[in-house]
Amino acid sequence: MxxxxxxxxxxxxxxxxxxxxxxxxxxxxxxxxxxxxxxxxxxxxxxxxxxxxxxxxxxxxxxxxxxxxxxxxxxxxxxxxxxxxxxxxxxxxxxxxxxxxxxxxxxxxxxxxxxxxxxxxxxxxxxVDRLLKAGADPRLADNSGNTALHVACKRGSLACFGVITQNCQRHLASIVSFPNYSGHNCLHLASINGYVSLVENLVRLGADIDAQEQCSGRTSLHLAVDLQNPTLVHCLLSLGADVNCSNYGGFTPYHLTYGRQNEEIHRQLYEQTAQELRELPDSESDESDMEDVNLSEDELYDDIKFGK
Structure with missing residues (x-):
């Protein structure tokens, strides 16, 4: 040729x-x-x-x-x-x-x-199935740090997700926990994009439900609150997400409900958050940490942007 x-x-x-x-x-x-x-x-x-x-x-x-x-x-x-x-x-x-x-x-x-x-x-x-069975390496990452499983979780592809997880038992734990270059693992990507079924499947496969993304320390529950997704919040709580886990700024998921309109999320988290963790830490000095973020792509939760 x-x-x-x-x-x-x-x-x-x-x-x-x-x-x-x-x-x-x-x-x-x-x-x-x-x-x-x-x-x-x-x-x-x-x-x-x-x-x-x-x-x-x-x-x-x-x-x-x-x-x-x-x-x-x-x-x-x-x-x-x-x-x-x-x-x-x-x-x-x-x-x-x-x-x-x-x-x-x-x-x-x-x-x-x-x-x-x-x-x-x-x-x-x-x-996807034929490639994996023929020897394609599921651990290889693209120039955003995403493996094929990351891509499936970001795009909400249940079919491809199922094929990859069934064929990659040997490497599954490492792939699931592996962060991309934005600091997000597969569970974070599924949560950011609101794919409840994928979130459930990932947790059942052993994903750490309280893993913190590397940019600001948010867990999937923090991300669900940021997105104001009550279905995902309820799902994560039912799967055992830690409501008292703080991000790098010291904020629990409940703290992120301040200034937001969804009363259902506010109520759910208030009832389960430890009483001593309900008040905002240094709320006046850290007010900027509570601002809404621009929800675009999977870097939307980065606290630091370069080149601007």
Whole structure:
């Protein structure tokens, strides 16, 4: 195959939905970008290249070196990346089959996304399953520090979450507790995005319900209060979340109900918070810590922003 037939474009800050990707449309976002090679090949060019690959692979399937494994776009996307993005499932499955246990399965593009990341982003649990069984490493992180499980928790993909957790028992504890570069683990991401079912599943799988995110020390219960999500608050309390746990500023989840309108959350936490912890600590001097935050992306809880 001739890698020069691929057209390139520089990396962007765009994220693509599956439908938008097929139509060539771009949606603005700061992370979870599809590989910037979505337009690297026209659909017919992609199919032609993959057909060529299929023929050469079938002629010498035992050969360790295959030209299609070495081919990559300017943005670091392999043919497997592109096949997954374009949902060329048969070709993706063939490459996975021919690369069982091969480092090719863990190739990362310029955004450090593996084929496993992209299979989760495009909601293709069948490919997630085949990749893991063929030797894809679930511990690899993209350039935001997210593993494929982080991505599933952030996007609310129950199907991909189930496939990953079922296939990764050996590494599950470390992946679940592993923080991304914003300091959030899988439970924090599921909580921030309000995915109650994922929160329940993560806790049942052993996630520390009181783990503190690294930026400001909030637990999932703090995050649920910030989001004013009474269903999630009730869920976390029923699962045993510690209402008396303080963030780095000394605030319990109950303290975060001050100045907010949801009386149900206020009542639930008041009843369960220790009496000596109900008063705000140094409320006048620490008033800034109680301000509402901008709820955008998973860095929305960072107390320190750089480059501003």
């Amino acid at each position: 001739d890698a020069q037939r691929m057209s390139h474009r520089s990396p962007t800050d765009y994220s693509y939905g599956v439908a938008e990707a097929k139509q060539g449309k771009m949606l603005p976002s700061h992370e979870d970008r599809f590989d910037s090679g979505l337009d690297s090949l026209k659909e017919d060019e992609l199919v032609a290249e993959l057909e060529d690959m299929s023929v050469s692979a079938s002629e010498d399937a035992e050969q360790d070196y295959e030209p299609w494994r070495a081919a990559a776009t300017e943005d670091g996307d392999t043919f497997l990346h592109l096949a997954i993005i374009h949902e060329a499932t048969d070709h993706a499955l063939q490459m996975i089959k021919l690369s069982h246990g091969h480092p090719f399965l863990n190739a990362q593009n310029n955004q450090r996304q593996t084929a496993l990341h992209l299979a989760v982003i495009t909601e293709q649990p069948q490919l």
